[in-house]
Amino acid sequence: MTVLQSFPIPRPTTNPYLIMLGEALRRTPGVTVLNFSWKTALFGRYDVYHSHWPEILVGGRTPLRRLTRQALALMILIRLRLTRRPIVRTVHNVERPDGLTARESALLDVIDRQTTMRIRLNSTTRLPDGERFKTIPHGHYRDWFARYEPQEMQDGQIGYVGLIRRYKGVEGLVSAFRETEGRREGLTLRLGGNPSTSQLAASVASLADGDRRIELHLAYLSDAELVEIVTSSELVVLPYRFMHNSGGALAALSLNRPVLVPDNEVNRKLSDEVGSGWVHLFDGELTAESIITALDAAAVRADRPDLSARDWDRAGIEHADVYRAAIDAGHRR
Template identity: 50%
Template sequence: MPDRRLRVMQSFGVPRSTTNPYITMLDEALAAEPSIDHLRFSWGAALRGRYDVFHWHWPEGKLHGSTWWKSTGKFVLTALLSVRHRLSRRIAVVRTVHNIALPEVNAARRRLLVSIDRQTAFRIIINATTPLSAGQRGTLIPHGHYRDWYAPQRHQPRIAGRLGTFGGIRRYKSVDVLLQAYAQASLEERTLSLRIGGKPTTPAIADDVRRRAGALRNVELTLAFLSDAELVELATQSELVVLAYRFMHNSGSVLAALSLGRPVLVPRNVANETLAAEVGDEWVLMYDGELDGRTLVEAWRAASALPSDAMPDLSRREWADAGAAHAAAYREASDIVDARARRYRRRRTP
């Protein structure tokens, strides 16, 4: 008997222009996959509709609204959804592990996120170094590249001495450390310039970046959400993209830079060492400890020596098979839940 066609609801709705490109490309891959019915999220359908699998991406995103009352309402709705999944003996919960640790949230939100994690029957990891706890079932589906996504945008020639960084500006991304290292590096290499693009999460962070950058020469700021065209311009004009994060595991910015043919400077850790081994260590330059000016200059010199037409090896990150790989994961998750339901029925049968 052939497997039934699974109805799979994602935790994301119809992608918008500001949606993470990973989600948009995954949405396209799932819509093209013939073995599943791909359902985009809505609260009504999630709470009352019929589906076999629910796939979570960043569940914490469902807990925040633009006002306190909207945040409260979203918390209540997410809690109700979690209750539905916990009580159901038919719905399989799948979660893509984008982040290793839970985000910093209040106690009530943390308890809800822990509950969602415990309901998860199957995990998809997008990085081979993402750990799974004992007894957790999961599979690796590598984060796809962005070459096709950014192909329609105009790619710029490299500007000699240009360093760049982009993405949402948060405390852990250490733009302050980058600016301090750049201040040291620009004393040694007067031709260096730095462009920073991305929306700060708070006005205080924006003010701090402006203050630090204002004291330096050849620093350009675009403290706002970058369109695809703006991101491609910033990245491709750079000889080196610098991501001085305090913690890095799955970074879309790293893959965006590599997809655009630009080397990156990142902190040394197991995930980045694995990525360097995959794509070529001349493309993933690493530093130990805190970034300083000497390290920044040495990395820039190595990056600027790459031929202008060189590209990293991203052959393991094609999107062509992403839909089928996710469908296989959904099937396995559904089988796990079906097996649990059969065991429950046997226990209940006199």
């Protein structure tokens, strides 16, 4: 069984989830993995196409590039339809991104109609009635980060790592942290990640200005830098305004550091899964009080969170089962 993944040969900036999935599948007996290229998708030999973020297939930086990619995407969809090759899609995001053109939306509608099975990363992802799916949890990062030496934890250090987007609430984190001054001695904040716009970078820097307890690194983090910030922190805070599937929370837990995240169904289930003391929740806007409360509660926990349900070899086998089921369903059409 040969599966064509929708991502090309990995680069240094490739999402680690995709790399770890590809490696797990290559370790799975009976599975051959191909990385995406337009030539392979149009003319290669494969049994199933695995889509991750389908909007990437139909977008582009310039109008000509978008039109070319959309024409090629349509040709791929026609080929898949005529040869009864199924599409399996991992549902990373609950909704499509904003700003899609009518043509992009139409092509995504075609991809949705041709999708035979979906993989959701947690049991709270809502899917349309009648859709075939399997839940395969996002795998851990323990093996991914094993090559890096963890740092000694610094008492009172709060950490944030990851891309900085408006919806991730980083400005609220800086504001809430500043409110801890005079309420708790010895607190520091280390914040690392690349802002999506220069305006957002300026806003975060302005909010932090004048507080010597805050250290900013507003740029892409290498894996070594991420491990350094996370493992030196006593608590990692992810103040997202919306959180559904968070690789950031799993990265921190994989490095044996507790997290403070929004209170929602996904994160409550994650808390139950990994064990007491590892996942702390805040409701509404992040406040100084919620940061201090989480720090106090995080002091009592087991040595490591339980991430046994997120083993990658298990995920590889479960993905292979989904591919086989999709192929069988395609043959019955």
